[in-house]
Amino acid sequence: MKAMTYRQYGGPDAVRLSEVPIPSPKPNEVLIRILATTVTSADWRARSLRLPAGFGVFGRLVFGITRPRQPILGTELAGIVESIGREVTRFRAGDEVIAFTGGRFGCHAEYRTMAEDGMIALKPANLTFEEAASLSFGALNALPFLRDKARIGRGDRVLVVGASGGVGTAAIQISRHFGASVTAVTSKTNMALVLSIGADRAIDYTEVDFTTTGETWDIIFDTTGTVPFSRCEKSLKPGGRLVAVQGTFMQWLGVGSPSNASGKQVITGVARANPDDLRYIANLSAGGEFKPVIDRIYRLEDAVEAHEYVDTGRKRGSVVLRVATDRK
Ligand SMILES: NC(=O)c1ccc[n+]([C@@H]2O[C@H](COP(=O)([O-])OP(=O)(O)OC[C@H]3O[C@@H](n4cnc5c(N)ncnc54)[C@H](OP(=O)(O)O)[C@@H]3O)[C@@H](O)[C@H]2O)c1
Structure with missing residues (x-):
């Protein structure tokens, strides 16, 4: 099958068109013929080893010491089940599906196997394959961060910084789904986009520094790494949470985080989604939300x-x- 592979770390031209064997599904797996996939910030990081501050030394441990362990990038896909392993009961050949492989990658190819109880779901019928392939990466990061870690609630005021990116566009829509109001921080070019997907207001970061407006939010959801707690402390309401999606190693260690007595919190780390979350997002999308x-x-x-x-x-x-x- 055709696949885009990278055998060494580097720039975009580290990626090459290659011929590799079609994977065989194990008894509990399905083989998916991929019709669409995406290139995300995760592919950029795995390919270039450009990681948030302090994580440089861990990059090769995670992705491969001398060369990439998984030569095929791609974290999400939409396609059609080509064949199934003998124990598979949930899917059959011909089903239109979406899948999220996350850090296991492997979607920039013509075929990918997935365990039937893994991160795979039926494709919402109202979406094209291109749209369906774009469903999971942003949403499966924003959903666990907002719902499970930041415990978003109805009426919360949420500020999304980096609102026009893959994770930011999902964060806006998921925040609205949970009944929050959303202020989006973006550049002028992307104001119309973020308002069109549900942001109540947009702030152009090239003209206004949100930390100087005197406004406060329950959750500041930062996908850009430009909002350390020291910068936004006064912009958080009592009990407010800073979600540092692009957290630095120091933030992961809790350096610079507020004391418990302050009631404010810095949330970072890795978003952990499960197959129910993928079905949840697929259902939201099927319903137009x-x-x-x-x-x-x-x-x-x-x-x-x-x-x-x-x-x-x-x-x-x-x-x-x-x-x-x-x-x-
Ligand atoms: N912790 C985790 O588990 C996890 C999971 C997924 C992603 N991430 C990280 O999250 C980050 C964002 O990912 P992504 O996929 O959303 O990236 P992305 O799609 O590449 O983000 C690009 C967007 O960021 C906006 N942007 C850049 N600088 C900005 C700034 N200073 N203020 C406001 N907007 C700005 C750009 O808009 P303008 O052109 O308007 O500036 C652009 O639309 C990445 O660093 C990624 O590694 C972490």
Whole structure:
């Protein structure tokens, strides 16, 4: 099968079109023919080993000491079940599905196997394969951070910094789903986008520093790494939570975090989603409550260009790779 592979760390041109064997499903797995996948910030980090401050030394431990352990990037996909292992009961050949492989990657290819009880769900019928492929990465990061770690509640005021990115566009919609009001911090170019997906207000960070407005929020959800607690402490309400999605090693260790007595909290780490969460997001999307945001669509073979664009740090929502081009 065709796959985009990277055999060494580096820039976008570390990624090459390759021919690799089609994986065989184990008894409990399905084989999916991939029709669309995405290039995300996770692919950029795994490919370049550019990690948040303090994590540099861990990069090779996680992704491979001398070279990438998993040569095929891609954390999410949409496609059609091609065949099933003999023990599989939940899916059958021909089912249209979405799947999230997260840190196991492997979606920038024509086929991928998934355990039937893993992060795989039926594709919402109202979405195209490109839209469906863009559902999970942002949402499955924003959902556990907001719902499980920050315990978002109805009426909360949420500030999303980096609101136009893959995680930010999901955070806006999930916050609204839980009954919060959302202020989006973005640049002028992306104001209309963030308002169109549910933000109540938008602040252009090139003109206004939200920390100087005197306003306060229950949750500050920062995907950009530009809002340490020291910068936003006064912008958090009593009991307020800073969610540092792009947390530094020091933040993971709790350095610079407030004391318990302050009642404020810094939340960071890794978002842990489960298969129910994937079905939850798919249902929201089927009901029109969650809309994947697609910036650009490339062919799988043009993944180098897609990586170049993702590397700019300016993408809006998702950058899609269309894997099969011959379908109707
Ligand atoms: N902890 C975890 O488990 C976890 C999971 C997923 C992702 N992450 C991390 O989260 C970060 C964001 O991921 P992503 O996929 O959302 O990235 P992304 O899609 O590449 O984000 C790009 C967006 O960020 C916006 N942006 C850049 N600088 C900004 C600033 N100073 N203020 C406001 N907006 C700004 C850009 O908008 P403008 O062009 O308007 O500036 C652009 O639309 C990454 O660092 C990623 O590694 C962590």
